[in-house]
Amino acid sequence: MDTATADLLAFLAASLGTEVGPDDDYFAAGLTDSLFALELVSFVEHRFQLTIEVEDLHLDHFRTATRVLAFVQGKGPEPITSRS
Structure with a gap:
């Protein structure tokens, strides 16, 4: 799992109070x-x-999370894994 996905899933878990997978529709x-x-x-x-x-x-x-990352990828010129 890349850093961007891990960061997003950690944010979601903390905010939602439960673990979610990349394709879970919260x-x-x-x-x-x-x-x-x-x-x-x-x-x-x-x-x-x-x-x-x-x-x-x-x-x-x-x-x-998968859709968020696809959206981000479409918005930015850099690969999302290189941003911190």
Whole structure:
């Protein structure tokens, strides 16, 4: 598992109070609320050093760790594993 995935899964576990896998849909499972959504966006911006615009705020981008990482990869010019 790369650092980006490990960091994101650690954040999710700490925020949700339970372990989730890369493809677990924590929104569909009812583990989240609107405050968590804001925290997730903030974490992603900080961890991956990017700005998430209003037009990027689609639930499908943030529904699973795999989707978050794919979204980040599409937003940035650098590979996500090289950012810290």
